[in-house]
Amino acid sequence: xxxHEYYMREALKEAKLAGEKGEVPVGAVVVLxxxxxxxxxxxxxxxxxxxxxxxxxxxxxxGKKLQSWRLTGAVLYVTLEPCPMCAGAxxxxxxxxxxxxxxxxxxxxxxxxxxxxxxxxxxHSVKIIGGILAEESQKLxxxxxxxxxxxxxxI
Amino acid sequence: xxxHEYYMREALKEAKLAGEKGEVPVGAVVVLxxxxxxxxxxxxxxxxxxxxxxxxxxxxxxGKKLQSWRLTGAVLYVTLEPCPMCAGAxxxxxxxxxxxxxxxxxxxxxxxxxxxxxxxxxxHSVKIIGGILAEESQKLxxxxxxxxxxxxxxI
Numbered sequence: 001x002x003x004h005e006y007y008m009r010e011a012l013k014e015a016k017l018a019g020e021k022g023e024v025p026v027g028a029v030v031v032l033x034x035x036x037x038x039x040x041x042x043x044x045x046x047x048x049x050x051x052x053x054x055x056x057x058x059x060x061x062x063g064k065k066l067q068s069w070r071l072t073g074a075v076l077y078v079t080l081e082p083c084p085m086c087a088g089a090x091x092x093x094x095x096x097x098x099x100x101x102x103x104x105x106x107x108x109x110x111x112x113x114x115x116x117x118x119x120x121x122x123x124h125s126v127k128i129i130g131g132i133l134a135e136e137s138q139k140l141x142x143x144x145x146x147x148x149x150x151x152x153x154x155i
Numbered sequence: 156x157x158x159h160e161y162y163m164r165e166a167l168k169e170a171k172l173a174g175e176k177g178e179v180p181v182g183a184v185v186v187l188x189x190x191x192x193x194x195x196x197x198x199x200x201x202x203x204x205x206x207x208x209x210x211x212x213x214x215x216x217x218g219k220k221l222q223s224w225r226l227t228g229a230v231l232y233v234t235l236e237p238c239p240m241c242a243g244a245x246x247x248x249x250x251x252x253x254x255x256x257x258x259x260x261x262x263x264x265x266x267x268x269x270x271x272x273x274x275x276x277x278x279h280s281v282k283i284i285g286g287i288l289a290e291e292s293q294k295l296x297x298x299x300x301x302x303x304x305x306x307x308x309x310i
Contacts, residue, residue: 049215050224050248051206060204069205084271085247088240088264093205106278109243113276116239121268123261 004077004099007031008133011077011101014041014054015140021046022148025140028054028078030062030071030095037074038062054078055086059093071095079137081108081130087116090126097127101137159232159254162186163288166232166256169196169209170295176201177303180295183209183233185217185226185250192229193217209233210241214248226250234292236263236285242271245281252282256292 014027040057169182195212
């Protein structure tokens with residue numbers, strides 16, 4: 001299997017865990033030298049934590065594992081295009097690349113609405129690959145919102 | 156004392172705590188209905204956590220306190236203009252306003268380099284006041300870097 005698809009399937013496993021808990025199903029893994037050093041799924045509702053997106057959870061775990069805030073050379077896989085906060089966290093953590101699944105036209109900050117990851121002037125920039133297993137990510141989100149949208153919790 | 160100055164002095168106290176621990180001295184408080192509901196100072200080095208900026212720490216504490224990820228109506232005071240990650244976290248947490256101290260021409264995302272807080276298209280925007288007790292904030296940072304810059308830890 002293609003390397004990007006392999007790790008994106010791990011991120012999709014995390015997304016499913018979020019969905020099972022009633023959280024918007026987005027998942028992420030951080031990979032360094034062919035090893036997963038951080039995993040995360042969205043847990044904003046359970047944690048009463050607006051910062052607990054999949055990417056932030058995975059980045060924090062990776063920092064603990066490396067005992068460093070610098071995740072130099074790491075690749076972050078995430079099932080949905082990152083929001084501005086998560087794109088900013090990728091700049092802060094110095095990850096080398098993000099590989100994401102589905103484009104997010106509403107808040108995507110890897111190029112759909114704005115490209116924060118490669119905005120001129122910041123002291124770091126992050127390489128981008130999008131569209132990996134996008135359909136699987138979209139299906140998870142669509143199925144989730146079909147069930148949950150009436151609760152109006154996610155706006 | 157002016158309300159903004161009062162709360163900014165609380166944020167400056169947090170910044171000093173960071174400096175005493177060898178962290179870049181930036182501090183923040185979250186205020187709702189004249190009560191401080193979250194406090195934070197930068198702890199990126201100690202926590203091996205690239206997301207542990209003052210604002211993120213304060214926002215997470217406020218969410219726990221309110222038992223909600225939505226900090227609707229809250230004002231976030233921070234001694235330095237927010238970076239992209241922290242500006243994004245303010246959008247995510249739905250804070251009403253940020254009041255900051257010193258402009259950051261290198262990474263400021265409340266207008267100096269980019270204005271993420273009021274970028275067209277996102278589902279929320281954050282009001283901005285800058286320049287409150289900026290000199291105090293600048294002095295803390297300058298004094299800190301005078302001592303610590305040779306360690307080259309902060310690049």
